[in-house]
Amino acid sequence: MAETKPVRLAVAGAGLIGSKHARLIATLSGCHLVGIADVDASRDAAGQLGVPFYLDVETLIERESPDGLIVATPNGTHALIAELCAKRSVHVLIEKPIAASLHEADQIVDAAERNQVQVLVGHHRxxxxxxxxxxxxxxxxxxxxxxxxxxxxxxxxxxxxxxxxxxxxxxxxxxxxxxxxxxxxxxxxxxxxxxxxxxxxxxxxxxxxxxxxxxxxxxxxxxxxxxxxxxxxxxxxxxxxxxxxxxxxxxxxxxxxxxxxxxxxxxxxxxxxxxxxxxxxxxxxxxxxxxxxxxxxxxxPLVAQLQHFCRVVRGEELPLIDAREGRRSLxxxxxxxxxxxxxxxxxxxxx
Ligand SMILES: NC(=O)c1ccc[n+]([C@@H]2O[C@H](COP(=O)([O-])OP(=O)(O)OC[C@H]3O[C@@H](n4cnc5c(N)ncnc54)[C@H](O)[C@@H]3O)[C@@H](O)[C@H]2O)c1
CATH class of the missing domain: 3.30.360.10 (Dihydrodipicolinate Reductase; domain 2)
Structure with missing residues (x-):
């Protein structure tokens, strides 16, 4: 039987939760960490994980072509990064809350639907x-x-x-x-x-x-x-x-x-x-x-969430908590x- 190709994942934001996601991706089978982006160079945790580090998400996407990206940046930056990913056909797992305002949450819903990418919101509990x-x-x-x-x-x-x-x-x-x-x-x-x-x-x-x-x-x-x-x-x-x-x-x-x-x-x-x-x-x-x-x-639950995200990226499942659902909790x-x-x-x- 042909082996399933590992899902290529990247992380935006290498702070408290982003570095945790990155370590999890690096250790879990079925996915592969291809890079990390953070606007703060001192957050370069990527070196320890043996993957490239970028100072902006756009260059990360351009150079590494991930299948999916985890958005683990401050709430007010989620919409911009999610829209960027959607335009490049990259599926996203966005940390909770989906955004800082309902208007931004709507922008994420629109961008995802227009570009046919999946959005999973990180309500991991x-x-x-x-x-x-x-x-x-x-x-x-x-x-x-x-x-x-x-x-x-x-x-x-x-x-x-x-x-x-x-x-x-x-x-x-x-x-x-x-x-x-x-x-x-x-x-x-x-x-x-x-x-x-x-x-x-x-x-x-x-x-x-x-x-x-x-x-x-x-x-x-x-x-x-x-x-x-x-x-x-x-x-x-x-x-x-x-x-x-x-x-x-x-x-x-x-x-x-x-x-x-x-x-x-x-x-x-x-x-x-x-x-x-x-x-x-x-x-x-x-x-x-x-x-x-x-x-x-x-x-x-973070492991279960990541495994689910991999299946979403592969097109095997729909997001359990999609952008509209994340918007309701916001x-x-x-x-x-x-x-x-x-x-x-x-x-x-x-x-
Ligand atoms: N699921 C959970 O249990 C959980 C836990 C903690 C945080 N969160 C969520 O995760 C997100 C991040 O929280 P945190 O506590 O890890 O924050 P943090 O401040 O520890 O880390 C955020 C990182 O994002 C970087 N950053 C800021 N703007 C950026 C941009 N435009 N592109 C790339 N990097 C950028 C910062 O330099 C920083 O390193 C928030 O939305 C928060 O609500 C979720």
């Missing part, structure tokens, strides 16, 4: 078996009708994190766009579309040009309610990163950080603890709840920022 199992439990009705969901995302970012200037200012920076976009996307994936958001924020701890803490009330199209408390300025074990241990770079604490509440039972994530009354037993607050736990085999993050600005609830029906 959707490939995590814990997230997939949670979605399946919630959507199967095992918890009954979804009543509410409560999420906590709280941790302390190290001081050097904010040395990158783009993270400290709009339009690209701030935890709503950089971090909570993951929570918004997971909520949409697990619970369904979000109908309205009402949010408050504070920058009182870090005193930067972007929020460090948020409190967000949400309602879903299916009638469920939700709340998120978030902060990147507090030592806490209650974040997706700490609780799931998905990324070994983070401190791992075996805690829960999300709670899904249904009319028949509740689920704590990521320990996957389900609380219900005994089968055919009496219900009501005076009766004991039984706790069960489902065991999930863990796997690295719309939630932007509605949260708009709600903070206007001090009013913001509906999402029109996006």
């Amino acid at each position: 959707r490939y995590n078996p814990l997230v997939q199992e949670t979605r399946s439990i919630v959507q199967s009705g095992e918890l009954g009708r979804l009543v509410a969901v409560s999420m906590m995302w709280a941790l302390l970012k190290p001081a050097e994190y904010y040395e990158a200037e783009w993270r400290c200012r709009r339009p690209d920076g701030g935890p709503a766009l950089i971090n909570l976009i993951h929570e918004f996307d997971s909520l949409r994936f697990i619970c369904g579309e979000i109908r309205e958001v009402y949010a408050q924020s504070s920058c009182a701890t870090r005193k930067l040009g972007v929020e460090d803490s948020l409190s967000i009330a949400l309602s879903f199209a299916n009638g469920a309610l939700g709340s998120i408390v978030a902060s990147d300025a507090t030592p806490s074990p209650w974040s997706y990163e700490a609780a799931t241990g998905e990324n070994p770079h983070y401190f791992h604490a075996e805690e829960n950080c999300y709670y899904f509440l249904g009319s028949l039972g509740s689920l704590a994530f990521p320990r996957m603890e389900m609380w219900r009354y005994a089968n055919n037993g009496p219900s009501g607050w005076q009766h004991p709840l039984e706790k069960s736990r489902c065991e999930i085999t863990k796997s690295d 719309a939630v993050a932007l509605a949260v920022l708009e709600s903070i600005e206007r001090q009013q609830p913001v509906p999402l029906s029109s996006v």
